[in-house]
Amino acid sequence: MSAGGILPLSLRGMGYAVGGTALLSDVTLDIPAGRRLIVMGPNGAGKSLFLRLCHGLIDPTSGTRKWATGAARPRAQAMVFQRPVLLRRTVAANIDYPLGLAGLARAERAAKVAQTLDRFGLRDMTDQPARLLSGGQQQRLALARAWAMDPEILFLDEPTSALDPSATRIIEEMVAQFADEGITIVMTTHNLGQARRLAQDVAFLHRGRLIEHRPADQFFAGPQTPEAQAFLAGDLVW
Amino acid sequence: MDGPFATAITLIATADSALVQIIGLSLRVTLSAVVIACAVGLPLGAALALARFRGRGAVIVLFNALMGLPPVVAGLLVYLLLSRSGPLGSLALLFTPTAMIIAQTVLILPIVVSLTRSVVEDLWGEYREQLTSLGASRWRAVPTLLWDGRVSLLTGVLAGFGRASAEVGAVLIVGGNIAGHTRTMTTAITLETSRGNLGLAVALGLILMALTLSLNAVAWGAGQWAKGRLG
Numbered sequence: 001m002s003a004g005g006i007l008p009l010s011l012r013g014m015g016y017a018v019g020g021t022a023l024l025s026d027v028t029l030d031i032p033a034g035r036r037l038i039v040m041g042p043n044g045a046g047k048s049l050f051l052r053l054c055h056g057l058i059d060p061t062s063g064t065r066k067w068a069t070g071a072a073r074p075r076a077q078a079m080v081f082q083r084p085v086l087l088r089r090t091v092a093a094n095i096d097y098p099l100g101l102a103g104l105a106r107a108e109r110a111a112k113v114a115q116t117l118d119r120f121g122l123r124d125m126t127d128q129p130a131r132l133l134s135g136g137q138q139q140r141l142a143l144a145r146a147w148a149m150d151p152e153i154l155f156l157d158e159p160t161s162a163l164d165p166s167a168t169r170i171i172e173e174m175v176a177q178f179a180d181e182g183i184t185i186v187m188t189t190h191n192l193g194q195a196r197r198l199a200q201d202v203a204f205l206h207r208g209r210l211i212e213h214r215p216a217d218q219f220f221a222g223p224q225t226p227e228a229q230a231f232l233a234g235d236l237v238w
Numbered sequence: 239m240d241g242p243f244a245t246a247i248t249l250i251a252t253a254d255s256a257l258v259q260i261i262g263l264s265l266r267v268t269l270s271a272v273v274i275a276c277a278v279g280l281p282l283g284a285a286l287a288l289a290r291f292r293g294r295g296a297v298i299v300l301f302n303a304l305m306g307l308p309p310v311v312a313g314l315l316v317y318l319l320l321s322r323s324g325p326l327g328s329l330a331l332l333f334t335p336t337a338m339i340i341a342q343t344v345l346i347l348p349i350v351v352s353l354t355r356s357v358v359e360d361l362w363g364e365y366r367e368q369l370t371s372l373g374a375s376r377w378r379a380v381p382t383l384l385w386d387g388r389v390s391l392l393t394g395v396l397a398g399f400g401r402a403s404a405e406v407g408a409v410l411i412v413g414g415n416i417a418g419h420t421r422t423m424t425t426a427i428t429l430e431t432s433r434g435n436l437g438l439a440v441a442l443g444l445i446l447m448a449l450t451l452s453l454n455a456v457a458w459g460a461g462q463w464a465k466g467r468l469g
Binding site for chain 2: 052055057075078079081084085087088089097098101102129131132145149
């Protein structure tokens with residue numbers, strides 16, 4: 001990433017509480033440019049909440065979240081959800097929508113939409129209603145739409161958990177390509193195989209706390225905390 | 239032998255000029271009211287769905303209750319407003335088609351507002367995170383939500399049209415049922431029936447029912463088409 005980008009993202013003691021119950025506590029972490037960070041942990045550990053806080057969909061109730069530019073919520077970021085929400089319009093119009101919000105000129109938008117359709121093999125679906133695509137195609141479109149927004153960092157919240165193996169493979173390949181282009185990846189997954197394939201770094205959350213953050217090879221070779229050891233062992237049992 | 243049905247069929251078949259004039263005025267009044275109610279009610283309902291303010295619940299309850307406002311009461315309110323001694327009396331609108339459009343707008347507006355609020359609120363629940371992520375502010379989301387809810391909203395607009403075209407109380411009070419000027423299908427049916435002129439009444443009744451039937455057919459067809467086409 002070029003200098004002057006929005007990264008690193010610095011989290012300092014970041015927490016989120018609802019009605020006095022802490023759902024995420026005291027997360028201190030730097031997310032540098034150009035890495036693939038996989039966020040792992042059991043259900044209810046706070047993984048999705050962590051992504052939403054980073055992305056700025058909600059604000060922390062304690063601690064801080066700071067982008068390198070100082071902006072509260074920079075534009076150069078995107079998020080792909082477990083179940084993408086596509087607008088009730090065509091495939092092309094779905095890609096165009098956020099470009100319009102970003103204030104791009106009409107010609108620039110048209111060029112970007114065409115480029116995106118071609119790059120992700122969506123050209124023959126251009127005028128199809130997005131809601132009628134299969135689950136795998138919808139998620140592909142959601143990733144293409146995110147890419148068209150020119151993000152420096154892409155958050156993905158279990159993007160393949162509702163997909164079959166072949167659709168999962170396509171999504172993983174797309175994520176890997178984005179990373180190769182320099183887009184920073186922050187992704188949650190329940191799929192340990194997927195985590196091993198994609199992770200450069202692992203953040204392990206447990207009951208709302210970040211209890212391990214290490215390079216992936218070290219994490220998978222031997223987690224330091226008993227919770228993470230049990231989590232990885234659980235995969236072997238199942 | 240000349241039963242009312244035979245007379246009615248003859249009137250319709252020969253496109254009787256009085257009949258055509260009445261139908262034309264009815265459609266003009268009701269369609270104008272629907273257009274105005276949508277122009278105001280769609281944005282208002284969407285704003286009510288997304289806004290958070292004190293007393294929001296009371297406003298929602300009020301609009302829901304107003305959906306059941308008796309047409310005669312709506313007519314009375316508009317009458318008081320427009321009568322010579324009323325606040326808008328100087329406009330001399332009473333017993334004109336404009337007064338009837340105002341009265342019917344008052345009747346339809348709560349339907350459009352309440353339905354829009356409910357549709358947009360549900361949609362916002364589904365779209366909120368995604369639209370925020372894509373960079374849409376809460377207010378920028380309004381046109382997006384209205385457009386994506388267009389099929390459900392159409393049903394509400396047609397319900398409003400149905401209510402307006404079927405009601406008699408409001409247009410009778412503020413229009414006065416003046417022949418050739420403010421006589422609509424419903425007020426004409428009331429009058430002709432009481433005068434024993436059943437042929438014209440039946441003819442208008444048939445046309446009113448045909449109108450309602452075809453509108454509902456269109457609404458249903460549009461819903462089916464959209465389900466297949468838009469998902």
